[in-house]
Amino acid sequence: MDRSKLILLIHTVKYLRFKQIYYQLYYLIRNKFFKRKYTKQLKKEIHPLNWKDSFLYPNSFTKENKFTFLNLPHQFTDKIDWNYANFGKLWTYNLNYFDFLNQKDCSVNEGLALINDYIENEVNLKDGKEPYPISLRGINWIKFLSKNKISNIDIDQTLYNHYETLIHNLEYHLLGNHLLENGYSLLFGAYYFKDEVLYKISKRILIKELNEQILYDGAHFELSPMYHQILLHRLLDCINLVQNNLWKEDKLLLFLEKKAIKMISWLEEVTYHNGNIPMVNDSAYNIAPTSQQLFEYAIKLKLNWNKGNLMDSGYRMLKNESYELFVDVGDIGPKYQPGHAHSDTFSFELYVKNKPILVDPAISTYEKNDNRLKERGTAYHNTVKIGNQDQTQVWDGFRVAKRAKVIDLKEKESILEATHNGYKNLGVTHTRRFSFQESKILIKDTISKEINTEQVAFFHFHPDIKKVEISGAQIYLPNENVGIKFDNELLNLETENYEYALGFNKKKTAKKIKVYFKTTLSTTISI
Template sequence: MDRNKIKLLLQTVKHLKFKQIYYQLYYLIRNKFFKRIYVKELKKEIHPLNWHDSFLYTNSFIKENRFTFLNLPHQFTDKINWNYADFGKLWTYNLNYFDFLNQKDCSAGEGLKLINDYIENESNLKDGKEPYPISLRGINWIKFLSKNKISEVKINQTLYNHYETLIHNLEYHLLGNHLLENGYSLLFGAYYFKDESLYKKAKQILTEELTEQILSDGAHFELSPMYHQILFHRILDCIRLIQLNKWQEDNLLLFLKGKASLMRSWLEEITFCNGVIPMVNDSAYRIAPESDQLFQFAEEIGLERKKEKLRASGYRMFRSKNYELFIDVGNVGPDYQPGHAHSDTFNFELYVRSKPILVDPGISTYEKNDRRLKERGTSYHNTVKIGNQDQTKVWDGFRIAKRAKIIELKEIDNTIEAAHNGYKNLGIIHTRRFSTHETNIIQIEDIISKKVDEEQVAFFHFHPDVKEIRILNNKIELINNGIIIHFEGNEVVIKEEEYQYCLGFNSTKKAKKIKVYFNTTLSTRIDL
């Protein structure tokens, strides 16, 4: 390992919790020298739960063993290879989640056939035996079996063994959304098997992790709107589970409802009027349920509505009659689990008359490659990059070394100003001010704290629907949108380039961006 890699690793590891390091070592040693098979005889008869879905997943399983995940289709010509890895680990994970059991077009017979095929191949499973896919698959199996009133000894025994594996391999080494998913699934397993030990652990995890992971304004602390939708869906499922199946009498339902109400408030605040979420951090289209589906689900289970201002998450949303401006003036996320964070401090998205104009490009891959590094990097966001370094050092797919911190934040009426220290090694503080004083004018001021030789560039990424941009001196015109953007500052130079806008995983489309070179100060005025 070279010296630079060691430095990155040390900068990353120093932010971890002791619990993460302990469990990394504990699981490594235990699984290498004391590996066990998690088989425990299920000695009681299992009856399906009461269950019905609020909505179904889009079709990912098509007849004749054809599956489509992450916009990548594959047909197994002979039998299903549940370890199929040609499209990367995330595709394999999706195959093992079994979301397709609860999709729009999957009969009880087809679902049973898929489950039994999986059980027959269990001894050969690899990724599917990891705790995260076990967690999601467990919920999907229980939902499917319950709503179709299916109870088969072989399936129940296999499912019980999976939960034995899960409870002995909880993702304390990762924490964050992974451990929360473990807790959600354990609750489903506890109710399905009427198992007190599973329930005790589920309640402990959910109480502790939701208390920590749901911020005071309702955001999930990893600050990905997509993951927020996923985890909000899961908590709504847990509330419905308890409401439909009377078993435990305690305060867990009340606790879950309180956290879900907060999560609903945050999602309502950051969802654009056309129903789309900002594509910030690790967010992608057609992965999570849509906001409107979740709001309808919340209504069905009688969830109380709360309205909390956006604060702790660092996100803000300015709305007027003509536009919506979403901005990021917060830190990158929890220090010990920033795997889904990007180098995007002071990033923003602008929708005009419900149509996207300036956007976050989103993500198209979870593979550890140059594409993912680029999509997480500063220059792939609507913010300022200085020299050849990122504000926050993203590396190796899901890791972050040094990270930008907000060191000052001021909010007055329709103006918000913040400063970050992501370039402190250059002796620089970057300050950005957003002002929305007039209905049709947005002002952005960038100030670099001292004059330096390093190149200073502000990036502006346009949605693919913005077809034609005209550069005239120190302004640009969006020909078909009636929008003019003016730039004033020292040594301003504007260049137009193309980039790949992410339509989802493994799917991109060419779009336009501009790079505005400046020295020390830049004033951007957007006339709508």
């Protein structure tokens, strides 16, 4: 290993918790030398739970064994290969989640046939036996079996052994949303099997992780609005489960409801008027339930929430009659689990009259490739890059080494100003100041001292912006009646194409502006 790679690794590993390192080593050694089988006999009759879906998943399974995940279709011509890996691990994971059991078009017989086929291939399963897909699949099987009042000893035995596998392989080596998903699923398993051990473990995980992972303002601490929606959906499912199945009488339901209310309040604050969420960090279209679906679900569960107040998530949203402006002035997320973080400090999104104008390009892949690195990098966000260096060192698929830290934050009624130290090795800091007016936004970027290294501010237009007129240091969008003017030490302005992600593996070409400046740049957006 060369010196630069070693330093990168050190700056990555030093943020991990001891628990993560311990379980990485423990699972590695145990599974190599002491691999166990999970075949405990289920000795009681299982009765379906009371369950009714609030909403169904989009169709991902169609007739003749055709599946579409991440915008990639595949038809199995002979039999289903549950380990199919030609489209990458995330596609395989989706195949093993079994969301399609609870989609709009999946009959009871089709669902049972898929489950039975899976059980017949149990001995050959690979990715499907990992704790994350076990967690999601367990919930989906329990929902399907319960709402259709199906009692099947073979299915229940397999499901029981999957939960046995899960409790001995909880994702303490990853923590974050993975461990929280383990906890959600264990609650479903506990209620389904009336199992005290599963309940005790689930309750412990949910209380500890929700207290840690849901910030004071209601955001999930990994700071991806998409994952926030996913985890809120699962939390609402848990509330639905406990409200409609009388088994335990303790304070867990009240605890879950309080956390859900905070998460709903936050989501309402960051959701645009047209229903979109900001595509910051690892966020993609058509993966999570929509905000509106979640709000309606919460209302059905009789949850009442008040207007939220964005604080420790580091996000701010300004909404008036002219525009909606979403700004990131926070750190990248939990130090020990930044796998879904991007190098995007001080980036922003702008919507005008419910239309996206300046956007975060979102993500199109989780594969460990150049495209993934590009989509996480500074130059793919509406912020400033100095030289060839990212503010935050994102690398591999989900790794982060040195991180930009916000070292100063000032907020007034119409002014938001923050400074980060992501370029401290260059001897400078970057300060960005937003000033808000009724139909105008002023942005001032300041590099703390003059340096010779190239400084570039990026502005990414949504692909629906068809016409961009440039005259000197001014930009005009005639169809949207939006103008952008640059002042102060403007050296050069360039346009280039970039690929905006419409979802996983689905992109559309759009325009971005690169503004080269020295030390200071003033940007005025007129609406």
